[in-house]
Amino acid sequence: MRLSEAQHQEMNILLQFNLSSMQEGIKVHSGADAELVAATQRLFDKGLITLHDGGYLTSLGLKAAEHAQALKQILSTETTAA
Structure with missing residues (x-):
């Protein structure tokens, strides 16, 4: 099962949040890409x-x-075959 384009966009937005500070949010301006x-x-x-x-x-x-x-992070980790 693949992610839909809509789910992919939503994941990308979730990845923009800084989890080390709950005091930081994000702002998507109305002139940003429609997707x-x-x-x-x-x-x-x-x-x-x-x-x-x-x-x-x-x-x-x-x-x-x-x-x-x-x-x-898991998917970005390089592994070596045994």
């Missing part, structure tokens, strides 16, 4: 972020962002 604006709206509609144009992670959004960033 980015739509993905941000979907994350808001799903209850993952506090504002339709970004804001902060909700508690559910924090869990999702932690998983997304952990997966990115």
Whole structure:
């Protein structure tokens, strides 16, 4: 099963959040790419972020962002075959 383009965009937004500080949010400007604006709206509609144009992670959004960033780190790790 592959990620849809919409899910891919949402994951990319979740990866933008700095998990070391809950005081940092993001802002997606209205002039940004339409797909980015739509993905941000979907994350808001799903209850993952506090504002339709970004804001902060909700508690559910924090869990999702932690998983997304952990997966990115795992997939970015180089391994050597035994």
